[in-house]
Amino acid sequence: MAAAATIPTPPAADWIDRAEAALRAAGHRSSGPRSAVLELIGNQECVLSAREIADELRAGGREVGVATVYRTLELLESMRLVQRLDVGGRSARYEPALPGGEHHHHHLVCDRCGRVTPFEDPRLERAIADLGRRLDHSVGGHDVILRGLCPRCAASA
Amino acid sequence: MAAAATIPTPPAADWIDRAEAALRAAGHRSSGPRSAVLELIGNQECVLSAREIADELRAGGREVGVATVYRTLELLESMRLVQRLDVGGRSARYEPALPGGEHHHHHLVCDRCGRVTPFEDPRLERAIADLGRRLDHSVGGHDVILRGLCPRCAASA
DNA sequence: GTCGATGCAAAGAATTTGCAGGACC
DNA sequence: GGTCCTGCAAATTCTTTGCATCGAC
DSSP: OOTTOBOOSOSOTTHHHHHHHHHHHTTOOOOHHHHHHHHHHHHOSSOEEHHHHHHHHHHTTOOOOHHHHHHHHHHHHHTTSEEEEOOSSSSOEEEEOOTTOTTOOEEEEETTTOOEEEEOOHHHHHHHHHHHHHSSSEEEEEEEEEEEEOHHHHHHO | OOTTOBOOSOSOTTHHHHHHHHHHHTTOOOOHHHHHHHHHHHHOSSOEEHHHHHHHHHHTTOOOOHHHHHHHHHHHHHTTSEEEEOOSSSSOEEEEOOTTOTTOOEEEEETTTOOEEEEOOHHHHHHHHHHHHHSSSEEEEEEEEEEEEOHHHHHHO
């Protein structure tokens, strides 16, 4: 069943190409460090913090300054190419996003191990869309975070 | 109409009493600074950050060290007497919560002015409850954040 | 050649922690 | 009187910013 299923599928594999194209179209230049960040973000499945991105790049031999990581994330977020997510830790997390809302999803956060798992549910989306129409507040986007125990932690609890 | 309405009602006025009682029952002591924090949290309508709490207390002539504010919030959160909320700013916000889930609600965040407005919607709650049952992940709580423009900012945009 | 992008290091902001003294029970 | 609580200040962590340099177009 598709409804309410957790999503094993990684983000669109062409996110990287689309992001690079969007950046170029907006007049931004291409560069080694920026491409490295884009590739890392596009190829990973779960949300990453700026620190994790910098660490993974260094581990992969493509060290990029933290300032550049932050500036790249800020740029990508302003172009809605990444979605920022605050799940409660000390740092913000980012994940690839597509402007049209494709692959839109939400997150399950494990209170025990911190693992973040994406899921999607059409009914929830419908409820939120309807709700938005009834509120005296224009709604442009939304985040839903469910907290609990992931299967692994629930088993060992 | 009650559904999907923003909530003008302040949190239960007896939250303060309940919180003080819960703390005492758990073996914690009462003190001036702690009571000042409890009173401020219980009497305000919107979510507050640790910094805002410290500032308001100082303005009210009841200065409390920031460390104490943080320690009190940590304690209250661990006892589920306050709910922590990350709306995207640099700091976490807190609001009174009742263990039984009474006055449970969610938030609208204005992308322009940052104003946070609570709302509640039974249908959304139902969709989330059903969803929780279908997921391979135990769900203990949830946050929903809708982003957009508040009426005031929408009017002046 | 121009102007955007990068890296380093310093600045800032939020939160945590060590410690000595004071208050509650 | 013991133990919890508090405040201060130092330490940490996350993020932003100034500035000189480098590189893409």
